[in-house]
Amino acid sequence: MDQMSRCRVKIWLVLCAFFVSWYFLIHNAKWYTLSSPTTTFRNQETTVEIIDFNTTHSTSDDENKNHGSLDGKIDWLHDVSQLRALEHELEPVLKKFKPKPMNESDERRVNETMIEKLRIRRSKSRFKTKRSCSGRYIYVHNLPSRFNDDILDDCEAFNKWQNMCPYIGNNGLGPNLGNPQKVFSRYGWYLTNQFMLEVIFRSRMTQYECITKNSSEASAIYVPYYAGLDVSRYIFDGTTTSRDALSLDLAQWLREQPEWNTTYGKNHFLVTGRITWDFRRGSDNEEDWGNKLMLLPEFKNMTALTIEKSPWNSNEFAIPYPTYFHPRTDDDIIDWMNKMTRRRRRNLFCFAGAPRPKMEDSIRDKVINQCFKSGRKCRLLQCSDNNSKCYQPLDVMQLFQSSVFCLQPPGDSYTRRSTFDSILAGCIPVFFTPGSAYIQYLWHLPKEFSKYSVLINEEDVKHKNVSIERILSRIPEKKVSQMRNEVIGLIPKIIYADPKAKLEKFRDAFDLSVDGILQRIGNLTSNNTSSYDFDESYSWKYYLFGSVKKHAWDHYFSNSVNEKVK
Ligand SMILES: *[C@@H]1O[C@H](CO)[C@@H](O)[C@H](O)[C@H]1NC(C)=O
Numbered sequence: 001m002d003q004m005s006r007c008r009v010k011i012w013l014v015l016c017a018f019f020v021s022w023y024f025l026i027h028n029a030k031w032y033t034l035s036s037p038t039t040t041f042r043n044q045e046t047t048v049e050i051i052d053f054n055t056t057h058s059t060s061d062d063e064n065k066n067h068g069s070l071d072g073k074i075d076w077l078h079d080v081s082q083l084r085a086l087e088h089e090l091e092p093v094l095k096k097f098k099p100k101p102m103n104e105s106d107e108r109r110v111n112e113t114m115i116e117k118l119r120i121r122r123s124k125s126r127f128k129t130k131r132s133c134s135g136r137y138i139y140v141h142n143l144p145s146r147f148n149d150d151i152l153d154d155c156e157a158f159n160k161w162q163n164m165c166p167y168i169g170n171n172g173l174g175p176n177l178g179n180p181q182k183v184f185s186r187y188g189w190y191l192t193n194q195f196m197l198e199v200i201f202r203s204r205m206t207q208y209e210c211i212t213k214n215s216s217e218a219s220a221i222y223v224p225y226y227a228g229l230d231v232s233r234y235i236f237d238g239t240t241t242s243r244d245a246l247s248l249d250l251a252q253w254l255r256e257q258p259e260w261n262t263t264y265g266k267n268h269f270l271v272t273g274r275i276t277w278d279f280r281r282g283s284d285n286e287e288d289w290g291n292k293l294m295l296l297p298e299f300k301n302m303t304a305l306t307i308e309k310s311p312w313n314s315n316e317f318a319i320p321y322p323t324y325f326h327p328r329t330d331d332d333i334i335d336w337m338n339k340m341t342r343r344r345r346r347n348l349f350c351f352a353g354a355p356r357p358k359m360e361d362s363i364r365d366k367v368i369n370q371c372f373k374s375g376r377k378c379r380l381l382q383c384s385d386n387n388s389k390c391y392q393p394l395d396v397m398q399l400f401q402s403s404v405f406c407l408q409p410p411g412d413s414y415t416r417r418s419t420f421d422s423i424l425a426g427c428i429p430v431f432f433t434p435g436s437a438y439i440q441y442l443w444h445l446p447k448e449f450s451k452y453s454v455l456i457n458e459e460d461v462k463h464k465n466v467s468i469e470r471i472l473s474r475i476p477e478k479k480v481s482q483m484r485n486e487v488i489g490l491i492p493k494i495i496y497a498d499p500k501a502k503l504e505k506f507r508d509a510f511d512l513s514v515d516g517i518l519q520r521i522g523n524l525t526s527n528n529t530s531s532y533d534f535d536e537s538y539s540w541k542y543y544l545f546g547s548v549k550k551h552a553w554d555h556y557f558s559n560s561v562n563e564k565v566k
Pocket residue numbers: 054055058061161162386387
């Protein structure tokens with residue numbers, strides 16, 4: 001009896017010592033890479049309630065009415081990290097219940113070539129040749145403040161359910177996130193709202209190296225109107241008149257400027273942080289959605305950069321949604337790319353999003369069902385309609401970083417911010433229609449889409465019950481690894497650097513957008529009409545393939561949606 005209990009104590013001591021050393025070992029080796037799918041998922045419900053932005057912020061709202069005032073911003077993050085820390089401390093105990101990763105060799109794979117290449121880049125990052133400004137000058141219209149700054153004062157009206165004011169701070173980047181759980185990296189992570197592109201873009205433009213005060217010298221004219229934030233104030237309850245008022249006002253203002261008549265607006269562009277469908281109200285019925293900005297003759301002559309463009313209109317170009325990462329230096333980016341290259345990814349695929357029960361055509365239910373049925377191979381971050389679970393960067397980034405593939409089924413519209421979060425996390429995006437990215441982000445994503453993503457026909461999921469899991473697990477490991485490298489290589493191109501900083505070597509989403517718009521406006525104003533002589537409703541094809549010939553994707557872009565929009 002005595003001996004027995006002594007023995008037991010011994011075993012416990014050994015176990016304890018083993019536990020402690022093991023724990024420290026893991027801790028040093030970046031234990032966050034070991035987040036367990038099952039535990040995190042089970043805890044999702046509770047953690048998410050605690051970090052709900054709305055609830056936690058309502059207490060400090062009164063002191064923090066001013067946008068940009070971000071004191072106390074991290075309080076809620078503290079709660080989260082404490083909870084998370086607890087979860088991680090429990091992990092060693094839970095470990096024995098953990099499933100084996102689906103394929104060790106695949107997940108552990110570190111592409112040394114890639115890392116080596118990045119290291120070299122890092123040391124060379126000082127040398128960037130200065131480009132001449134000739135042909136790159138941009139003139140920024142000095143709009144009355146009612147078209148931009150004053151709109152921000154109305155931030156409480158941007159969203160009925162959520163106080164958007166904190167998101168405006170830091171030049172539109174939002175509150176600093178720090179690096180809880182080391183899920184992010186040391187610098188450059190912000191709680192960026194998906195609709196803040198207008199603010200971020202304008203801040204970046206103030207740093208653009210070829211701004212001119214002389215409009216006749218400019219190749220393009222930027223109209224810094226916060227179109228999306230303007231309409232968001234009225235989009236749910238406002239009358240059509242209130243929704244259209246500022247757009248009409250701006251149209252008139254522009255027409256009266258001396259810059260207008262040189263090309264009748266063809267050299268003008270604006271940036272909208274909401275999808276194009278919010279600006280294409282075809283009738284004056286009060287029930288119809290959005291305003292009619294894009295249908296006004298002035299704006300038809302201009303070019304719009306937007307997070308989702310219309311496939312059937314020729315004067316729009318899509319540019320990436322903002323992500324949470326806004327680095328200050330090239331090294332911030334390289335470190336992040338290296339980290340994503342080394343990540344172990346234990347889920348074959350994942351999905352973060354909500355079902356769309358009211359949308360008949362939506363494949364979201366099917367996707368969610370399939371994910372559910374795939375068990376451990378798929379991890380699901382369910383978002384319900386009326387809370388902001390899926391806007392929690394920690395949950396989303398953690399999920400995407402530990403998955404090989406990230407499903408991106410269309411939601412209310414073709415595109416999703418999530419696509420860019422997944423690229424940022426080195427997770428290969430899986431699309432269900434070319435409308436979600438391939439025809440959209442022509443200046444930022446490669447034309448050869450199969451190099452960095454997977455396309456599964458949405459009809460096949462809807463009607464033929466194809467198995468997403470089967471398709472994804474049949475992709476050879478070597479190909480998967482190549483695709484992931486490609487995705488990680490895209491990271492610099494899809495992020496917006498901190499407007500206060502200057503990247504030396506990398507060209508970010510802003511830089512590529514400016515290149516694109518200069519080329520586009522160059523084409524448009526050089527009376528090279530041949531290149532724009534096509535049926536506008538085939539814009540998606542023309543811009544992608546350079547022709548309007550019959551194409552295998554026609555069925556994605558024919559039909560009722562087109563009717564509705566035109
Ligand atoms: C969000 O906060 C507001 C008050 O700040 C509250 O009225 C509303 O019910 C909250 N919404 C949710 C979904 O918690």
